[in-house]
Amino acid sequence: MKFTLSWLKDHLETEATLEEIVERLTMIGLEVEAVDDKAGLAPFRIARVLTAEQHPDADRLKVLTVDAGDGSPVQVVCGAPNARAGLVGAFAAPGTYIPGTDITLAVGAIRGVESRGMMLSERELQISDDHEGIIDLPQDAPVGASYAAWAKLDDPVIEIGLTPDRPDCTGVHGIARDLAAAGLGRLKGGAVAPVAGDGACPVKVRLAFGDTPSLCRGFALRLVRGVSNGPSPKWLQQRLLAIGLRPINALVDITNYITFDRGRPLHVFDAVKV
Structure with a gap:
């Protein structure tokens, strides 16, 4: 079972440190098997592309001048189609390990032009599967800050x-409830207000196990109308990615989120096909 610290604090009001939480979890029988403190993401900085010129010997490459906030702009060779002057993105300096490609950057030459670092895509940081271009941040993102x-x-x-x-x-x-009971904080709210239905559900469910006694203690179905699907919010995608789930779309992501947030397995069906 995986969860993030901020996710836990959605339900638990506590001033305890990460180390104290880990120790208390194991003490109450929820043995901690691993902790990823995200230290591997610390070297990546927010940077601005100052100039973007065509590579002299490659049609699909550009030579960028990149400001990573330290007062010494560097030259970076980049093949991303969205690389351009003025873009603000995530930068990795030489010596940085890139988790999405399992390489450690070094100063090198690409088609005869020196490159001192890399502007990164989301896949290279294992944020998503997107590698069509480098990360494109708002113009007010603080250059030099930790991405x-x-x-x-x-x-x-x-x-x-x-x-x-x-x-x-x-x-x-x-x-969170168990940690609160163990004296590590206060459980926040938790009650889920019921949502009244309107009319009978037109779909019936039959759970057939043959000669085997029913293995399902409970199954509920509700029809929801007027739903439009699309990408889920970024914060939701990030939480799912953090625990090893791939974001699909808003409806699927919401059911997966509730499954792990409340321990209540959910699945969404297309009502037209049921």
Whole structure:
């Protein structure tokens, strides 16, 4: 079971440090198997492209002058189609490990032109599968600042070894409740207000296990009308990615989020096809 520190704090009001939370989790039987403190994202900085010129010996490459906020602009060779003067993005200096490609950058020459660093795509930072271009940030993003901190990607991920006797902790809310009971903070709210339905659901469900006794203790179905689908919000995508789930679309992502937030498995169906 994985969750991020900020996700836990959505449900738990606490001043405890990450180390104290990890220690208390193990003490109450939720053994912590791994902690990713996101230190690997610390070297990436927000940078601005000052100039972008055509590479003298490659049609698809550009030679950029990049300001990473330290007062010494550097030359970077880049093949991204959206590379341009004025773009603000994420920069990696030589010596930085790139998780998405499993390489450590070095000063090199690309088609005879020296390159001192790299402007990054989201896939190279394992934020998403997008590698069509380099990250394009708002113009007011603070040049020189930590990209991970600015984008809220430096959120530690905690993984616990969940045993079969702890179904109450299959959701982040349940874990927060257990920590609160152990004296590590106060549980926030938690009550989910019921939403009244309007009319009978036109679809019936039959759970058939043959001669085997029913393995399902409960199944509920509700029809929701007037829904439009599309990408889910960035914060939701980031939380799913942090625990190893690939964002699909808003409807699927919401059900996955509730599954892990409340320990209540959900699935969404196309009503026309059911």
